[in-house]
Every structure is written in C-alpha cells, then in structure tokens.
Amino acid sequence: MAASSVYATVLWAFPCLYLLLKSYRSCAGWRFLLRGRALMLAQSQKYPRQAFTVAVPGNTLHVVTTPEHYHDMNAAPLSSMSPWLAAREMFQPKYTVGIDWGAPREQVSLVTVRSTRHMISELPKLEDEFVRIMQNELDKAVDTKDKRQGWSQVLLWETIQRTFIRVTTHMLLGREAANDDMFLSHALAFIAETGLIMETVRLVPSFLAPIIKGRNTHQKYFFNALARSIEQRRAYTTSTSDPNQETPQSSLEAFVDFAPNDWSLQKCVDAINIMFLIIVLATPIIASHLVQDMYSHPEHLEDLRTEENHVYLSSSSSLSAQLDDLPFLEAFVMESMRTKCFQANTAHRVAVRSFTFSDGHRVPAGEAVEFNQHAHFNDPALYLDSTKFDPCRFLNKGKSIVDIGYDWSFWGVPRHICPGRLHVANTLKLLAVVILQRYDCRIENTKDMNFEWRDALVPSPHTVLSMRFASKVKHSVSSGQ
Template sequence: MFDYQLTIVGLFTATYLFTLSYFSGQTRKLRHLPTAGSTLPLLSQLSSMRYLSNTRKVLEESRSKWPTSLYKVPGMLEWIVVATQPAQIEDIRKAPENVLSSTLALNEILQTQYTLGQNISENPYHIPIIRAQLTRAIPILVPEVYDEIVEAFRDLIPLTEDWSRVKTLETSMKVISRASNRIFVGLPLCRDSEWIDLSIQFTMDVVQTGNTLRLFPSFLRPFVNKVISRVGRRIGKGLNMLQSSITDRKIAIRERGTDHSDKPVDLLSWLIDGAKGPALEDWDLTSRILTTNFAAIHTSSMTLTHALYYLGAYPEYLPALRNEVERVTTREGWSKTALDQMIGIDSFMKESQRLRPMAIHLMERVAVEDYKFSDGTPIPAGTKITVDLNTHTSSKFFEDPFKFDGFRFVKMKERAKASGQVDKKFDMVTTGIDSLAFGHGRHACPGRYFAASELKLIMAYLVLHYDVTTVEEGVRPEDLYFVQNRVPNPTAELLFRRRKM
C-alpha cells in the first residue's frame, strides 16, 4: 500500500515538474531535436509514462524514425538525449568530465548521496585503488578466487548424478559474492552466510532505493529516503561484522608498519593504506567495502546469469569449452596465464554481453556546460545524455548480428591475426563503440579486469564439472525490463548435474 502511495505522489509531482519545465525553458532549448512523443505539458507526461513502461519499444521506434540523428525521450523528470551513431559515441567518450560528467549522471542514477553516502560521492578514492592495485594483483589473486569458487559450488550446487533445479540468478549472486569477498575482506568472513546475505541485501537496497528516489523531485528526496531506505542499517550491521578485522589490521600497521610480512593482500588492506582523515573511520571503510560489493554483485551476477542461460539453451558448446579448459589448465594450472589462453570462454562471455548487456542504453552523462557535438548539434547545460546500445547488434560491425554465436570473437581474433591486425580488441575487457557493456573510454568500469577474470574462472570451473540445460529444452528464459534496465529472469531455473562426458 505504501509503495502504491509513493508511486501516486511521484506521478503527480512529475506532472507538475514537467509542466514547469516546459515554461522554464528546457523543452524550448531542445526543440531542435526530434522527440519521442509530445513536447506539450501533460501530453509529454503521458509520453514519459510510455517511455518508462516500455523503454525498449520507444527506442526501437525512435531509432527507425531517426537513424542518424540525436533525439530526445521524456524521462520522469527531464528530457534525455539519446545518441545512436559511432561518431556521437566518440564525441561523448572524448568529452572531459568538466564538460560531460559521468559522475553527476551516476550520482543521479544511484542517488549516491542517499544510497551510498556523501563520503562515497565526494571522495571516491577507492576507484583508483580498484583500477590500479586490484588489477595489478590479479595474477596472485586468481588461485584464491578459484579456491573460493570451488568451495562455493560445493555448497551451492552439489555434484549429483540426476538433474537438480537451481535458481540461477540467486545462486549466481551468492557465488559472485563469495568469490569477490575472498578478495575484498578475505577468509573467514567471505564464507560467513550472514555477511554474504548482507552484501546481497545491500546491493538490492541500493538499486531499489535509487530507483524510488528518482521518482521524486530533489527537494523531497531527503524525506522520502528517511522513510524507505534501509542502507544505513545495512552499513551498521556490516560494521559490527567487519569491526574486528579493521581493528586488527590497524593495530598491525601501527605495531609492524604498512608492509609487514603477513599483511593480507585484499581490498580492505588497500583501503586502509589509502585512507586519509574521515575516510579512515571504520564506518567509512565499511561503507566502501559494501559499495564495492554492490558494484561487483550487481553487474557480475547479471552477466554470469545471462551467460548461463545461453549455455543452458545451447549445451552443444560444452564439449569445445571443456576441451579448452582441460588443455589450458593441464599446461598452466588455474592461473592468470591460463585465463588469458581461454579464448573460447572469453568469447562466449563477451557474446553474451553483446546481446544481453545490463541495460539498453548506457554511458550516461550530464552536460555541465553548453556542449556541441561534432556534427554541430547543440546541447544545453544540465541535459542528460545517454547512448543507445544499438551498435551491439549493428550489421556494420557483426555478421548476422542478432544470432548468438559463442565463438564469434574467436573467429574475429583469428581473422585479425591472419591479416596482421591487433586481436586484443576482441577480448572481453576491451571496450569500443561496438562493445559498451563495460562503458567506454576513461569512465569504463575500473574493475572490469578483475570481473572478467572472476567470471571466466566461474564459467571454466562450471563447464569442466557440470552438465547444464534449460528446464524447457533449448528455450532460454526471457529477460525482464525495468525502464532501461535488462534483468535476467530472477525466478528462472536451470538444470545441473555432474558432468557425464
């Protein structure tokens, strides 16, 4: 009942603000762009309802009407300018942060000051740590992550002779959470079911709270947040569980220095090393660990689930993937070197990301100042900009683009090598105008190298030990959509059993 009341209040507020925005100038400043729906007060609100309830269809229709032009769609409280062309994507990629801001856009999407905290928004020092230290440490962390994956599968999907039904998204979140927390906070906390549940609950709370707050104008959000948010309580509970680890590490640093011999190699240690002033407080450290959990669990679990749905629908890929994993691990063990040589696993994951990215438009920006695209199209300050991921299914870049081909990027790498071109551009971690699942440019996902390694380890272990199929043979579970978000069916199950061949 309360959720319904919030929605009604949000709709009335949005109607008022849309009417106001028409007279305050945003509509007039963007009148040079084609519009999905009406620009008139109230009628534009009806258009926004259609966009919010069926974003995918609105974008498909708009793309068909204006195949080369920027256009605008009516969000709940603002106009959103949509880019579709490679040149437009490159313009967005090249624009500096003080012109087209990724941070402002992300803060609006997640409502960061309420969901993750002002400290995360104003001092994101954890991001360069993830981008640099975590990425550099991957070679020494792979064996630990693999060990945790083995234990997680033993606990969550025991090897059985007969088929067992498994809720795939729920299980993926637990596997990802355990494997990630092995590197975030280490043993034994990464195997504590209460900590894993908390990490997942925190992730869901951030998404739900952010989505709800965006229905309201900014002046109402502090009040609504106090009513609906459970994020602060989650951080408090996390602090109780993480407190002893933080205290022990701080004492060890004071007594033995920052580089003592048995210092844990994990994110918590790096955060303590990099923290200054208030960021060194236990609450702040806990909120950053949970924030990193949110980023890891939210994106990686959906990516993994999408890939598993494809694997279940196309089990004919299993023999070739198994052969690759067996061949490589026999030679290299479970190592970063082995992962780099699993080009079939990498291709399968990248192809799944190509067809099933986590949203149907990404690379959000907010124009900090008036901006002009390279084709001369002006965008006024304050405008939100996004990129339609239609390049993922463009025949300009891919043959038979709507078909799932798990080894598509293996073939593309082979053709590139044969012609003397760089083949790394077809790796899962490499971004481009035709590969935007991790973003693109300086704001591409800072943790994608670790995420890709983790996902490939999970997939490699799984294909080596399990048979997988869909409940209805050959039928991939349908995705769900919420505005621009694409979510793998959260209630769908796959069938698992011990490998038979």
Template sequence: MGFFAAHPTRHPVNCPDINSLTPYLADFATNSTDVTIPAAVVILALAVFQVVRKTGIKRSPLDALPSVGIPRYPCGFYVGAWNYLKHGRAITQDGYIKHRGKPFKVALANRWLVLVSGRQLVEDLRKASDEFLSFSEGINSVLHHEYTVGHEQHHDPYQIPVVRSPMTRNIAVCFPDLYSEVVAAFENLVPATTDDWISVCAMQTMLPVVSRVSNRFFVGLKCRDPEYIKITTQFASDVIRDAAWLHVTPPFLRPLAARLFGHLESATRRAMKHLGPIIQHRLNMDERYGRDWPNTARPNDMISWLVDEVRGHQTRRTVRTLTRTLLNVNFGAIHTTTEGCLHALYSLAANPNYIEPLRTEISSIVQTEGWTKVAIGKMVMLDSFMKESSRFSPGGAVGMLRHAVKDFTFSDGTVVPAGTLIAVPILAEHHDERNYPNAQIFDPFRFSRMRDVAGEGLKHQMVTPSPSFLTFGLGRHACPGRFFAVNEQKLIMAHVILTYDFRLEDGLRPEDEWLGLMQGANTSAKVLFRRRKYITDA
C-alpha cells in the same frame, strides 16, 4: 528502471499555439452580446501572453532535436514519459533506427534524455571533460548514490584508483584463492552427484557464489560467513530498489525519505559488526608498522589496499567510512558479475551444442597451465562466448550516462544545455548490422574468429571497450573493475562447464526481465545440474 531527475531544463508541456485558438475566441466574442467585454479582455490577454511567450522566453537548444514517443497533443510530454517508462527499450530502438546516427530526445518524468549514437558522437561523449559532461552526476541521476551508497562515496569515490591499480595488479597473485573459493562455493550450493539431477534456482545460487568469490578477494575467509553473504547480496539488491522509489519521490523529500525508508544505514551497521574488528586491527597495525608487519605477512586483499589509499587522510581513515566503501565495492562487483554469469549460463544451457567446444578448450588449457590467470586469458572461445552474451544482454537499453554541467556542443553542431541528461543507446548499437554482421543472431564464437585475424587478438577481448561494444563504457570512465569481473565470470563458467552437466527444465532460454530501461537476467528460472563422471582437471 525508468530514469527520472530532479532539475528540469525547461517546462516541456506541448501546449496548443495561441494562434489556433484566436479565431474561436473571436467568434465567441462576436456572437455573445453579454460577454463581449470579458471576451475581448481574454483575447487581449492571450495575445499579450503569445508575444511574451515568443519574445520573453529563451528557447531551449533541445527544441531543435527531434523527439521520439511524444504524442502530438496537449501534455503529450507527460504521456510520452509514462510510455517511455513502460516501453523505453522499444521507443529507444525506434528512435535509433529512425534517426540513424543523429541525436534525438525522449521524455523522462520532468526532463529530456538526449540519446546520441554513431562513432563520432560517441567519441565526443568519451572525450568530453567532467567539467562539461559529468559521469558521476549522470550515474547519480539514476542510482541516487548520495542516498543509496552514501554522500561520501558519491563525492569522494577513493576506491576507484584502488580498483584500477592494486586490485587489478593482484588478480594473478590471488588467483589460487579465487579458484579454491569457486570450488568450495559450488560444493556447498550445488551438491550434485553423478547419479541424479538436482534443480536449483539459478539466481539464488549464483548470487552467493559471486559474493563469496568476490569477497575472498576483498576481505579473505570472512567471505564464507552466511550472515556476511546475506548482507552483501542484500545490499546489492537494496541499492537498485531504493533508487527506483527515490526516482518518484519529490527531490525535497529525498533526504528524509532515504533516512526513514532507505537501507544504507542499516546495512552499514550490520556490516560494521562483521568488518569493524578486522578493519580496526588493520588500521592499528598500519599505524605501528605500515606495510611491513613483523613476524607475519600483511593480508593481500581489498582492506589492505584501501588502508594504503587512505593513509594520511583522517576523514577517510575510519571504520565506518571503510566499511561503507567495501559495501560500495560489493555493489559494483556482485550485481554486474552475477548478471553476466546468469546470462551466459542460460544461453549455454539453452544451446548445449556449444558446450563441448568450450569444454575441450578449457580442459586442454587447464591441463597445461593449471587454474591460473594465464589459463583464463588463453580461453579465447570462452571469452568470445561471454562477450557475445554481454552483447545481447548489456544490462540495459542505454548506457554511458552523462549529466551536462555546462552547455555542451557536439561535433555535428548539436547543443545540449546544462541540466540535460545524455546517454548512448547501447543495446541498439550492439544490434546494429553496421557494427556486427547478422547482429540479431547469437553467434558464440564471433569474437574468437575476429581474434584469429593477425593483429586483432587484443582488440576483440571482452575487457576491451570499443564504440561497438559498450557494456563496460568507454574511455577514462570505462568500468575500472572490468578486468576482475571478466576473469571472475570466466573462472566461474569454466568451472561449471568442466564440473557439471547442466540443462534447463524446458530447454528454452528464460526471458530477460525488464524494468523500464534496465535489463536483468531471469530471477526465478531453475537449472538442472548433474556432476560429470569424468572430469579432466589439473
């Protein structure tokens, strides 16, 4: 998806310098007796315009930054913006190599995107306060959260502390339910036998699996309702699609266009039919008893944690607001986790020699620890495989988006004015030889070898962000749900590896799909599954 925004910082058209035109106009005036006076007037007007342009318009600090992918002719900016929409990944990589750790800019539809790389500048971005560089406005400039997930969700994302604290704390407690849902989901969606191979569309299989497992954690057994699965999976796709066409909609028309053609309102109404009675019952019980219900245990799920969070906040404490919050949580969970599982599945199916070492590790640990969060944490080789898969497919060419609310100065003296969009070329960072030896080679156990070094065990886990691994962002705005996402991905893949033999129809890893700067796993590829005859299980 290309990045477009509504507020240009300065008109960027590359117009020819008036000094280069003056000789031609003067010659025209000299040789044209009938139009000498009009020509003189034109020359004078252009001369005045030149003076005003150079003295009356404040130059943007962005003029000092090199641009990449901009043709050197009139209106080249807009040609560059179109090229960046089509070839953003290649242009970003070219700029990264050419400017090696120094900022550069690329053209979006009507604004510049400044790309910064290297440890120090990325650290500057990490430490910058939202008063200067806004994370939420950066995301909003791409996904248009105000229209795709809701105004209240954009301005008051109260689910973030819930994801960061009670949800993460309860992964271990709820792990038996998560595992049972993984088993049940695959039994339904991949009914393979030990005798025959069956072919399934990987995307259409993994998406409902992830919805079921995630929502077992969020809303309990309602996760198995086919209509509810359809709502949650469709919403995740609709947010991306709606954001794409909102990019090319004039800003003043977006509120009306989103209302007429967007999917948020219809998704909210449909979800409320399923979640409304559950949420209302929780609110009623909370009003009467708080956390301590009589004669029964209060469900330990996302609904309960959200109810705790909104206690005392009447504007948040409505069925509609809580339903929409759960939809937003689903969008964050389902899309990224599905992509992570698909990338890993495709890479593993295309390289079957990696399966047996992983199967041996998983089987050994499960026999000792059972299917628990502790067991998943000990699967170091699987963690390494998943992280290497994410290094190659982080979800896009750029990340760590920020919108400059005020002028901001980086430690190298680079100034970006208010209104500028800033990002890190994460795919290029992930493939930089300075960060990873043999960075262009898929090395599944790269990180498990790093963890063998004394004192390096925690540093190279998949959940640990670093300046060289930016899939989950960095610093206080690193993805708060990454602990659940990583455990869920590893659990799903561990079950697949132990339960099935699997392969690709032609043996070749399906090509990733790109839309502008956004990277996605192949949506049409099929994977063959056959249930293993001898499964070592706990």
C-alpha cells in the same frame, strides 16, 4: 464582459496545459521503465547516426550512438560531463546509504582506481580461492535443491548472485568476510534493499523520498563490518614499519593504504561501500546471461568442452595464463555480452553545464547523456545477422573481452574506463570452466529468462537450471569454504 471571459479562459488554459504536458511527460517517463531498451533501439534504427532524447523519470536522457559522439564523450572534461553526477542520479546515495556525493569526486575515484588495479595485479594469487567459492556454492545447490529424475532444480539467478557476491566480497573485503555466512546474509539483504530504494526514490515525488531511505539492521551490520576492517588496517599500518608491512590482501586494505591519512573513517566506509555496490549489482547479471547462453545454445557445448578440457583448475600454475588461452570461450563470452548487453547504455554522464556535441546536438545543464551500445551491437552494417548468436564472429579476430574503444564500448570511454574489467572477464571465464568441468546442466524452459527494466536486461528469478554432477569431475580443487 467578453474581454474578462477571454482573460479568465486564458488564466485557466495555461495551468491546464502545463498539467497536461507534465502528465504526458510523466507517462513517457514511466513508459521508459518498462520498454526503455526497445524504445531506444527502435529510435536508433529508425534514425541511424542521430542523437535523440527520451523522457525518463525525473530527467531528460540524451542518447548518442556514433563514433563522433563516443569520441566527444571521451574528450569532454569532467567539468562539463560528470560521471559522478550520473552515478548519484542512478544510485541515489542520499537515500540508499545516507550520503550525498559532492561533485567532482576525482580524489576518491583515484584512490578507488589505484586500489582496484593493485588487486588486479594480485589476481593470480586469488583465483584458486575464487574456484573454491564457485565449487562450494554450486555443489551446495546441487546437493540441497529439489530433484527431478536425478536433476537438481537450481534457481539460476539466486545461485549465481550469491556465488558472485562471495567472489566479489573476497576480492574487495577479504577472505574472512567471504567465508562468513552471517556477513553474507546481511550483505545480500542490504544489496536487495539498496536496489529497491534506489528505484523507488526515483519514482516517487521528491517530498516522499526522505521517508523511503534505508536504515535497517542489514545496512548497519554491513557498515559496521566495513568500519571495523578499516580501523584494523589503519592500526596495522600505524604499528608496523613500511618494510615489514604485508601486501594488501583486499581492495579495502589497498584503499586504506592509498587514501590520505586525514580522510575520515566515514569517508572510507562510504567509498568502499559504493565500490562494492557497483560491482555486485552488475557482475552477477552478466554471469547469469553467460550461463543462459551456454545452455540455450547447446550446439556450442562440444567446442567449449573440448577447449576447457585443457584447463587444470587444481594446477599450481597461474590460472590466468590458462584462461588467456581459450579463444573459443573468449569469443563465446563476448557474443553473450554483445547480444544480451545487460545495460543498453554505457558511459553515463550528466551535463554540469550546457554541452554541445561536434554534430551540433546540445545537452542543457542537468540533463543526462549516455552512449547506446545496444544499438551499436545490433547494427547490421557492423554485425552480419546481428540478432543471431554466433560466437565465431569474434573467434580469431584479435578481439578480447577487455578491449576498450568504440568497437567494444562495454566498459565505457577510454579516459574513464572500468578499472575492474580484467577481474570481471577472468571470473566469467572461471565460472564457465568450473561449470563445464564439474556439472551437467540444461535449461528446459528458455522462455522469459529475462525482463526489461529501464535500459537493463534483468535475469528472471524464476529461471531454473537443471544440474547434476558430471559422471567424471575433472581437475577439481578442494571445495571447502
């Protein structure tokens, strides 16, 4: 009788212990959602130069921080450490956009990189249009928002997000789409829906995920617009001989030109859509952080204005050359990126098979690995007074926003670096120059301008930027649309 009682107790104990451990892990994963950045930074500072793991919803995340870890990730073959599996885990494309990426996706990635690099080479021709978009959106905000003692009360995140989505749309999809209010309205709603779905799917039990997937009118409108543009470009290249073909005027046109002829329309739509989402979900956050820093550290405004006074936005000469000659602004943007560090981790990977770092740390197959740049940028051994905002730490040090490598890991690892980093850098500097030349601004309440979610620092939708037109607007170009 006693033996059977013990046996029964053991039978009950194992499932109870399993449920207890599962519950603890679930709580730990949820804790990461709200305090992931802080938890990882504290762990990195408590145990410097050591890899560690944290529970995240649905997986285990291995966090690494040393130069050796960084170089190991750079050297790891795609057959061992996959960025596409990490992106699939992050974006949940099966539910957000109705496709399930296979792995590897090197061929799609190659076409994406080629089309992006082509458009980077076209930046000097596009920058005047970017300036017009920025002026148009910011002028509209100043003119239409409620005023308090002559200052328009502009919601910073809402305005910057729409501005940068228009800029991104112009580069990726073309001028017509960037100036189409109907398209932009659907695109903004589609982006918001996608962000909500990709987070929700990762939090609910897997059997509930299929009922969450997005299939609304905004997504359909956006996909149909992409499909029409792709078909138009294909028809044009088919009917026009190579010597007479116009250079692609958007990433979409370049993608169609570089893609193999046997790729289906849906495959092109899916690839361009993912390219669009990756940029529009990240770039407005970095831009919002930059504006926050410009007006929460007003002691640097005089130096910024002195320098930007030499930039002529209406000049027919290349703006790129002028933007390259703004060392203080370059340093200021870098310091904003360092201190805000919108994603605590970079170089997102999932182990295809078991992977062992050079220090012996092992990552089982299926688990995630990321490099914690937030800890690196806050290391007092590397950055004196690392919590202080000081753009002079980068000034005249031969540093650039688009640098790559362990010292500036913002763009990932060199073998798989972000191909659009020059576009991001130029548009950030363009935004700063446009605002400094055209408007007076201030942020009266700098409290709670951001909140943490997972490893990201997300701008609050409630932060107000007080704006008015400068008494003397310098070097303006025609706004229009």
